[in-house]
Amino acid sequence: MLAQQLVNGVLLGAGYALFALGFTLMFGVLRVINLTYGFYFSAGAFVALFLTRDFGFSIWTALPLAAMAAGAMAVVLDWLLLARLRRRGAPELASLMVTLGGVLALYAASTAILGPDIRRLPPGLIAGAPFELFGLRVTMAQLLILLASLVLVGALVWLLHGTRLGLAIRAMAEKPDAAGLMGIDTGRIAALVSFVSGCLAGAGGVLIGLNFNAIHPYMGETMMLRGFVVVIVGGLGDIRGALIAGLALGVVEVLTAGYVDSGLKEAVAFAILVAVLWTRPSGLFGRPEMRRA
């Protein structure tokens, strides 16, 4: 029973970690708490829905395509909403408010166009029935989330720490002006980081939409609340922290729902957020004034 709960928690948490990864990357490099991020989660799920339901794509092709579509939206919205503010060195609060306005407009517009109802992915997209693995019940969707999280995290760590491009990204995360003086085109890096982050959010939307089989325009907003807990507990801009905090949040939610009351799982999550900020304002793993992109 406990082992099953822990497995469920880790599988749920892998989805949270995947989602939070892009959010923390965006903050770590572009230094903006970008509230439009949740929208890319919804967008990824809807693109996958249209591709599989209306165009007969398999989930294996729909997943990367939907992720890239969400990434492309992130690039366009970053350019529309934030590039100008960044060039002028506007205060972080101005950027935050612009993304708040932007995301509310996007959610309202997409609800007006798509309708507020919960959509379902076409049946048979992926084996739905749970099966036994080492005596534990798991679904294909859960395993897919875990696999995708591991692959995408690995790819991100490789990009940041194993390539020259990653070195430029880390340099820009620390000192954008100095990076520009080295000949790094910071506008292009910003676009690239937006794309990668948007892809991560979009992939998260597809996978979690698949897992719960419920897709609706505001799904990204519910997820953003979790995303906040994860990136703040893990330390804003800290990738390793987001991973650990994401998994931990999944476990905490499942255990609270299983042993206490499922209605309390959000309350517990936010109580943890407040407690962490009281005791460690820069996150559980973060050191003040040091950002790990």
Place this chain on the structure above:
Amino acid sequence: MSLLAVERLVVAYGRTAAVKGIDLTVAEGQVVCLIGANGAGKTTLMRALSGLLRPQSGRILFGGTDITGFSAHRIAALGMRHVPEGRQIFAGLTVAENLSVGAWLEQVPAERARRQEQVLARFPRLRERLSQLAGSMSGGEQQMLALGRALMGAPRRLLLDEPSMGLAPLFVEEIFAIIADLRREGRTILLVEQNASAALEVADVAYVLETGRIVLQGKAAEVAHDPAVVAAYLGG
């Protein structure tokens, strides 16, 4: 024919102009120094020249090209490197990574390795620290790294902003010896310095800035003997 020409340049932060119409020229191979008190507009001028600040009006010509309003990475690609005030090294990256970022525009790995060897030969202290986080080094070592990082771009032209600021006397001497070396190698240097006497010694031409305007210019040796300069900047 001047390599770098600044014409009636005005640079403002919001509504306050920090540079109020400056004309300045730097010829190829020259060391030109800018002296002036804090707040005279020296750093603002340097930041405008390297593309970190957008001028309000006026022009910046570099090798005959109008580079006014170019972003920093485009100016770096033209072969001019700015070593900014306060060093601005990447503290969270290792020394080797800092140098590698400096050679970002160089696509050939062998050429990057060759430049790193040259930089390490010039700054042997950095060799022992290659895998160390840059932020853990002393101020003097960080300044060496900032210079080394700029030289990884193999620039023919350098903008050096307060390279000796806050350093122990031994390091100050070393920095000025390096500037003299860079000059012998034929590099063009625009130097901003609080240490006016050392700067005037190494420079060919000097400009004196006061509250955003040039109040005096001439051969460095002559400026060094100007009574007002001696009184204000050379502790005479």
